[in-house]
Amino acid sequence: MNMLRIFTTGIIKENPTLKLVLGMCPALAVTTTAKNGVGMGIAATFVLLGSNVVISLLRKFIPGKVRIPAFITIIAGFVTVVQLLLKAYLPSLDRELGIFIPLIVVNCIILARAEIFASNNPVHYSVMDGLGMGLGFTFALFTIGSVREFFGNGTWFGITLTKNLFSPAIIMILPPGGFLAFGFIMAIMNKLTNYGIRNKTCATCDLECANAGKKEAAS
Amino acid sequence: MREIIVIIMGAILVENFVLSKFLGICPFLGISKKLGNAVGMSGAVVFVMTAASAVTWLINDLLLLKYNLDYLQTVAFILVIASLVQFVEIILKKFVPPLYKALGIYLPLITTNCAVLGAVLLNMEREYTFGRAVLFGFGGGLGFTLALILFAGIREKLENCNVPHAFRGLPISLIAAALVSVAFFGFQGLF
Secondary structure (H helix, E strand, C coil): CHHHHHHHHHHHHCCCCCCCCCCHHHHHHCCCCHHHHHHHHHHHHHHHHHHHHHHHHCCCCCCHHHHHHHHHHHHHHHHHHHHHHHHHHCHHHHHHHHHHCHHHHHCHHHHHHHHHHHCCCCHHHHHHHHHHHHHHHHHHHHHHHHHHHHHHHCEECCEECCCCCCCCCHHHHCHHHHHHHHHHHHHHHHHHHHCCCHHHHHHHCCCCCCCCCHHHHHC | CHHHHHHHHHHHHHCCCCCCCCCCHHHHHHCCCCHHHHHHHHHHHHHHHHHHHHHHHHHHHHHHCCCCCHHHHHHHHHHHHHHHHHHHHHHHHHHCHHHHHHHHHHHHHHCCCHHHHHHHHHHHHCCCCHHHHHHHHHHHHHHHHHHHHHHHHHHHHHCCCCCCHHHCCHHHHHHHHHHHHHHHHCCCCCC
């Protein structure tokens, strides 16, 4: 039960991209198509799973003072593995994702999970956390990628959907479209999650938000 | 001289790191709430990015390529950047205390700023010469500065706007960023 809860937390309640707003760079840069989004998500999930397992196993041996450099080295090792695997087996995806594969090293989700979760929890929990967070990230990238591909190119996973409906707005697959799509998806998420629990929105989230101090000023 | 200007202006306007390459979005959205913080952060980024471009180019050329270790690039570069940030912090603390006071708290954040590692990786991918790499790092840092400062100004204005409830906070900032990005799109094909 507990394991299952850890797994689902990452996908919905604490979705790293849509809720915690971590790992924004790949979420905006590679999501021009749904396929690239999923590819990036799976690569990051692999690194997250590997680094969570290794860091969790070594958590009693890594001295507190040098833990961040140690974590980064472990993560960089797994990123190199992914880089070489992609180059060998999926060269076309590797070309599409470009420098964002090595940039998984500085993806804040992975370092954040290492620091918050894997360095304090036993291996089996860390595996579930890595899988859940990774799938949550993949899901977010898939959503953004689908929206951008549909509106920007009229296709979904390369299948043409809007032949006679409307002519695609190319801006959605250009850089401005990334910001635009993500902004609207986050607003929709806000709208959906606030629905019904409007009164306690600020008590449940510990992030800084623009609402803070607004109510006093208005009253 | 002309070539120098083309590289720097290209990195600032045409290939702006934040707005057209999506590198360094986290500090772009995180630190751009106050103009003062934005200036401090971007100062530190320009400094580290220029230095990192120079050091990693030398390490890549003199060590990794020479001994066929180029599969270690990712590991080597991130360690170089992390130690460079530490080194810069110590030097500034010892010799230029006023600058350290201004940039101090932003320096540790730079290690995980993907703009720095991104610039370094792009230098390698495009096989720039030493001079070009350093200029590209410097120009990229300036581009980051321009985006951050522009956006900090917009966000200070946004604070006072009456925005629909669901859009408050990050969503409206992202849409504002989209509009700034459209503006920068006009520079495409400048050179």
